[in-house]
Amino acid sequence: MTQDADDLDAVIRARIRGLRQAKGWSLDALAARCHLSPSTLSRIETGHRRISVDQLVLIARALDSSVDQLVEPVDDADVVIRPRHDVVHGATTWLLSRDDGPHGLTVAKLRITRRTRPKQLRVHPGHDWFTVLSGTVRLYLGERVILVAPGQAAQFSTLAPHAIVAHDGPAEVLTILDHEGQRAHLDAVDLTPESSPPGSPG
Known part of the structure; x- marks a missing residue:
């Protein structure tokens, strides 16, 4: 052996x-x-x-x-979860699940710094879910603007045009995305490695 x-x-x-x-x-x-x-x-x-x-x-x-x-x-490579920075959308992502996560779901932590509403809201099949760990986020959902505070959670159909931005400072959320949500929010953005922001896991 x-x-x-x-x-x-x-x-x-x-x-x-x-x-x-x-x-x-x-x-x-x-x-x-x-x-x-x-x-x-x-x-x-x-x-x-x-x-x-x-x-x-x-x-x-x-x-x-x-x-x-x-x-x-x-696999030692799975021990350390390294942050990935999305330069365009002002977010840092830590993927907390493997690619073959249970039921095809992806779990991720996001640190959101962008405060301005994107010019185009995203639409895709499925549902998104997130809970706010710190800070406050603004959820754009169609014509509605919803503030989600720490400890609160949101779940919504992603057939509604949507976006999540920081409200009055950086915010951190834990999100669960289905396959379509991962493609729309994680796979289709410019993710590049970066060092961990102060106070964030890395």
Whole structure:
């Protein structure tokens, strides 16, 4: 077994133990659910026994997980979330989900500095949702202008022409976008790496 395989093997064992403990289960409790003996599970978790594919399937199912999730390699590149700056629209973005996020949704944090209404409001299929973390934002929604304060959230059909800008200073929001929302708000803009603004994660 190569060093990489050894490392992945250790990660799998740690995930099994961590998921079991997170559920508050003893080795006996998990053993009863996956039809393996407690001693076998103990040797698997401690590295004294090789894990067969059949055993991994049973353990994953008992833990309400999947084999894919248990064997997913650790990618150091995913640890650090680097900000991307949209020069044109005055926003800095931190993507908080992978490209294959659950149900095709993208989670992102935005720091918005632009205060002026864009000349053209965006329209696309789907729905947008965001909550304001700090500052206040102005939501342009068709002919309406809505102020959204910290702790408040907004959800709306994006078939209505819309835009979000800062009201009286920089604002930070957490947003969930569907596939069309990601294309309209994140993929279609000029994103370039930049250093983190003071007080922002990076």
